[in-house]
Structure formats: C-alpha cells, structure tokens
Amino acid sequence: MVWSGEGARRQARVLESLRPGTAEELDRFLTRVLGVRIPRRAMCTGHVAPFEYLMHVFFERPGEPIVWANRGGGKTYLGAVATLLDLVFKPGVRIRILGGSFEQSSRMYAYLLELMERPGVRGLAVARPTQRRIELVNGSAVELLSQSQTSVRGVRVHKLRCDEVELFDEQVWQAAQLVTQSGMCGEVWVRGVVEVFSTIHRPFGLMSRLVKRVDEEGATGKVLFKWRALDVIEQCPAARDCRRCPIEKDCRGGAKEARGFMQVDDLVAMRLRSSEEAWASEMLCRMPRRSDCVYARFDPARHVVAGARTTIKTDELVIGGVDFGLRSPFVMLWARMVLEDEREVLEVIDEYVRTDRTLREHLGEIAARRWPRPRWVGVDPAGAQRNAQTGLSDISVLRCHGLLVRYRYSSIREGIERIRRRLDSGTLRIHARCRKLIEAMGTYHFDLQRLENDAPVKDGPDHACDALRYLVVNLEMGSRPVASRRYV
Numbered sequence: 001m002v003w004s005g006e007g008a009r010r011q012a013r014v015l016e017s018l019r020p021g022t023a024e025e026l027d028r029f030l031t032r033v034l035g036v037r038i039p040r041r042a043m044c045t046g047h048v049a050p051f052e053y054l055m056h057v058f059f060e061r062p063g064e065p066i067v068w069a070n071r072g073g074g075k076t077y078l079g080a081v082a083t084l085l086d087l088v089f090k091p092g093v094r095i096r097i098l099g100g101s102f103e104q105s106s107r108m109y110a111y112l113l114e115l116m117e118r119p120g121v122r123g124l125a126v127a128r129p130t131q132r133r134i135e136l137v138n139g140s141a142v143e144l145l146s147q148s149q150t151s152v153r154g155v156r157v158h159k160l161r162c163d164e165v166e167l168f169d170e171q172v173w174q175a176a177q178l179v180t181q182s183g184m185c186g187e188v189w190v191r192g193v194v195e196v197f198s199t200i201h202r203p204f205g206l207m208s209r210l211v212k213r214v215d216e217e218g219a220t221g222k223v224l225f226k227w228r229a230l231d232v233i234e235q236c237p238a239a240r241d242c243r244r245c246p247i248e249k250d251c252r253g254g255a256k257e258a259r260g261f262m263q264v265d266d267l268v269a270m271r272l273r274s275s276e277e278a279w280a281s282e283m284l285c286r287m288p289r290r291s292d293c294v295y296a297r298f299d300p301a302r303h304v305v306a307g308a309r310t311t312i313k314t315d316e317l318v319i320g321g322v323d324f325g326l327r328s329p330f331v332m333l334w335a336r337m338v339l340e341d342e343r344e345v346l347e348v349i350d351e352y353v354r355t356d357r358t359l360r361e362h363l364g365e366i367a368a369r370r371w372p373r374p375r376w377v378g379v380d381p382a383g384a385q386r387n388a389q390t391g392l393s394d395i396s397v398l399r400c401h402g403l404l405v406r407y408r409y410s411s412i413r414e415g416i417e418r419i420r421r422r423l424d425s426g427t428l429r430i431h432a433r434c435r436k437l438i439e440a441m442g443t444y445h446f447d448l449q450r451l452e453n454d455a456p457v458k459d460g461p462d463h464a465c466d467a468l469r470y471l472v473v474n475l476e477m478g479s480r481p482v483a484s485r486r487y488v
Contacts, residue, residue, distance in 0.1 A: 007123070050227060053065055066210055070229040074261065107163070230247075230258075234261060292446050295465075305430070443460075
C-alpha cells in the first residue's frame with residue numbers, strides 16, 4: 001500500500017486533478033478506478049438510492065446526513081467509500097470513525113483498508129496503516145475512536161462518521177456533537193459535519209429520535225437518506241417464479257429491474273428466518289419494534305386528541321399528577337374527567353416539564369398557567385421525606401402553596417397495569433399539546449440486556465410516565481390525603 005516519496009505524491013496530485021465534478025463522473029470513478037457499483041435508483045417510493053448519500057457528502061452539500069437503512073444494506077461499506085473519496089480528493093481533510101462499539105468502528109476501517117488496495121489508489125499512505133490510523137501523502141488522515149467520552153473529547157476534525165448510533169452511549173453522543181469544524185482542504189470547502197448511519201430496532205433509541213426529528217418535525221441542518229433491502233437487491237432472474245417467492249408481497253416484481261448488490265437468495269433466507277416484526281423494522285425500515293415498550297399498545301392515532309375543548313366546565317373534576325425532580329425533570333400533569341357513553345374518560349390536558357429549578361420556582365410557573373387549581377394532585381410517596389437542610393418535605397412545600405396532595409404506596413407494576421387497562425378500554429386520552437408525555441408513552445421501555453427484570457429503565461421517559469402513574473393510582477385506588485393549609 002505504501003509508495004516511496006515523490007512517486008506517491010505525484011500519484012496523489014494526478015488523482016486530485018481528476019476530482020469528479022458531476023454525478024456521472026463520480027459514478028465512473030467508482031466503477032472504473034475502485035471497481036465499486038453503487039445503486040443509483042431506489043426501487044421503493046419514498047426512499048432514496050445509496051448513491052444519493054455519496055453525492056451529498058462528496059459534493060459537500062448542506063445538511064448533516066442521517067442514513068437509515070436495513071441490516072446488510074451497505075451503510076458501513078458506503079461510509080468507507082465516502083471516507084476514501086474524501087481522503088483522496090480533499091487534501092488535509094481530518095476524519096474520525098466512531099462506532100457503537102470499537103468492533104463496529106473496525107468494520108468500516110477494514111472496508112477502507114481493502115478499498116485502498118485497489119490499483120487506482122494503492123500506495124498513497126505515508127506509512128503502513130496502524131490498527132487505528134491511516135495518513136495519506138496529501139496530508140489527509142482518518143482515525144478510529146473508541147466509544148468513550150475520553151476518546152471523543154478534545155478531538156477536532158472536519159468529519160465524524162458515526163456507525164450504528166442505535167448502540168451509542170448517550171453521553172458519548174452528546175460529546176461527539178462538539179468535535180467538528182469546517183475548513184479548506186485543497187480547493188474544496190469541507191463542511192464540519194457529524195454523519196449518522198444506523199438501523200432502527202428500538203422505538204426508544206437514539207436513532208429513532210434522530211429520524212423522528214427530521215422526518216416528522218423537519219429539523220433544520222439534517223438530511224435523511226433512507227433505503228431498505230429491496231432498494232439494494234440484485235436483479236432477480238427472470239425465470240424465478242414471483243408467485244412462490246416469500247418476499248413477493250413486499251417486492252411485487254420490482255427486483256426483476258433492480259441493480260443492487262444484496263443477493264436474492266440471501267434476502268429470501270432472512271425473510272424465512274425472521275418474524276414479521278423484525279423483518280418490518282430491520283429490513284424494510286418501516287417501524288421500530290415495540291415489544292420492549294412498557295406501553296406497547298399506546299397508539300397516538302387512538303389515544304392522542306388535538307381538537308379537544310380547552311375550557312373547563314365548573315362541574316368538571318380537574319386533578320393532577322406530579323413527579324418531583326431537580327436535576328431530573330420535574331413534571332406536572334393536568335387532567336379532567338369526561339363522561340362519554342356512560343364511561344368516565346381520563347383526559348390529560350396539559351403538562352409542565354422543567355429541570356434545574358427549585359420546587360418553589362416550579363410551583364410559581366405552574367400557578368401562572370390558565371388551568372383552575374386541581375382538586376388534588378397525586379405524587380410520589382417518597383416526597384414525604386424531609387429535606388435535611390430545610391426540614392420540609394416536597395409534599396409540605398406543595399401544601400404551603402395550597403394544594404391538596406394525595407399519595408399511595410403501590411408497586412410500579414400495579415400502576416402500569418392500571419394505565420394499560422385504560423389504554424385498552426379507551427378511557428385514557430392525551431391532548432396533543434402534551435408532547436413530552438406522548439413521547440414518553442411511546443419510548444418508556446424495559447431493559448433489553450436484563451430480560452428477567454420487569455422494572456422499566458429510568459433513562460428519561462420514566463418521569464412523565466411516573467407522573468401519570470401517580471395520578472391514575474390515586475384516582476382509582478383512593479389514597480392517603482394530606483390536608484391543605486396556607487401559611488402566612
């Protein structure tokens with residue numbers, strides 16, 4: 001791979017002078033010099049071809065790319081191809097590869113090493129590549145990072161390529177957002193970007209949240225590239241009978257015109273081995289699996305309302321639920337009871353979610369809301385414990401502000417089952433303005449690594465869900481009321 005001195009530099013200059021300027025020129029370089037064929041046409045409506053991602057990053061188009069593709073869909077390999085193109089045609093570029101695990105990072109790096117052995121680019125490294133770093137004679141360099149804050153912090157690069165972010169540690173991901181900077185590399189202005197590659201198999205995972213922000217909320221500065229297995233499938237033999245094919249329902253004969261790289265027989269074998277749920281989420285990129293969600297049957301189409309009235313009748317029962325927090329979010333929910341078809345429906349009408357404020361500050365903002373004072377609020381029984389410095393409990397502070405507080409000791413599982421029953425019976429609704437609660441209901445989950453543990457994971461969504469649980473438990477089971485008092 002290593003050439004000597006001037007020969008390598010001359011080769012680098014020749015390649016730089018041949019830098020593709022159009023999609024056709026880029027395609028020719030990939031096929032003729034690297035021997036790589038990337039699908040240029042998507043087979044499925046609403047998806048893109050992998051080549052679209054390569055054009056976006058090579059031509060430095062605006063927007064950080066988020067690549068959501070199926071397992072085996074070439075995400076990691078494509079990241080290696082994009083890295084090689086940057087190294088060769090953008091002198092001095094600095095790139096880092098960060099995977100959900102060091103093994104995942106090593107896969108992209110291994111693809112890159114293999115690509116650099118192709119005749120057209122062989123010999124451009126200044127020295128034998130190490131297990132973590134390659135440097136070219138034109139000053140470009142790429143290095144692997146391990147999945148740790150120590151590895152990420154302090155790095156300053158043009159591009160950070162993050163592979164399988166679904167497996168990322170949240171704090172490492174946050175640290176990774178601060179490592180890039182733009183700059184001139186040869187004659188090319190290189191944007192400082194964090195690129196994302198992943199499947200989605202958890203509705204509560206990092207990748208799911210990133211895609212939602214782009215696909216549903218229109219997050220600025222991000223561009224979503226999505227393809228599924230059928231977008232990268234090879235051409236299916238004309239003699240193959242579609243009527244007997246296990247993937248015919250999804251393919252509908254499209255593979256007969258395909259030009260991808262994923263073998264038909266491999267895809268058929270995967271379909272036969274997979275459940276409907278796994279096939280849909282990991283191969284067709286339709287939806288994440290919800291089997292590990294606490295409220296798997298929560299359906300926004302059924303349980304979220306947008307057109308509900310915003311006024312409260314004088315005879316309506318207004319109640320609340322509170323989850324205490326300082327560094328973690330403090331949550332308060334407002335709800336009312338609505339009589340429909342001789343059934344009492346619990347309708348959550350508003351939410352307050354804030355962090356890093358005192359309880360008194362929270363209560364001041366809550367008092368400014370337009371809603372009437374709740375008849376009572378259900379809270380965490382742990383709120384009865386006194387603060388070592390003030391001598392007051394959180395419940396005492398609520399009482400000082402004129403709130404009637406209810407709390408009851410019950411298991412988490414018991415409260416969850418009560419909410420599940422309301423979801424099943426249609427007697428729980430959430431107003432669309434309660435965005436944090438709606439997100440929490442869809443992402444509150446069990447521990448994937450400890451299948452024997454039926455306690456939900458406390459990693460964010462639990463706070464809003466706990467406030468709802470305290471409300472429902474005290475509504476349905478009765479409670480221990482604490483008298484309201486006013487202190488002058």
